[in-house]
Amino acid sequence: MKKQNLTVVGAGSTYTLGMMNSLIAEKETFPLKRVVFYDIDAERQESNAKATEILFREHYPEVEEFIYTTDKETAFSGSDFFFIQIRTGGLQARERDEQIPLSHGCVGQETCGAGGMLMA
Structure with missing residues (x-):
């Protein structure tokens, strides 16, 4: 199965870590190559990103690239799927x-x- 590129929009959300744990649990059926976090709140996003780096290192080393950004161009380029969790x-x-x-x-x-x- 092809490994997918995923962008999480609104990655500063309190729901993000639960979502990452679900992706780890389903890595055989939804394999990931790259995960990008995007949020306009860099501080909230960074907390989730640091925790996700640990989760991926320990439980999902197959993810080849993990980045977090506040830059739209970086976040939206090359992704196959988007999880969008924003609160206007x-x-x-x-x-x-x-x-x-x-x-x-x-x-x-x-x-x-x-x-x-x-x-x-």
């Missing part, structure tokens, strides 16, 4: 998505109900 407006928007419905007596959860509709 950042955490401030998430807070509004949760608080506005609550102020009207509705469930304020960020992914369903009125909060989820606001996020959409």
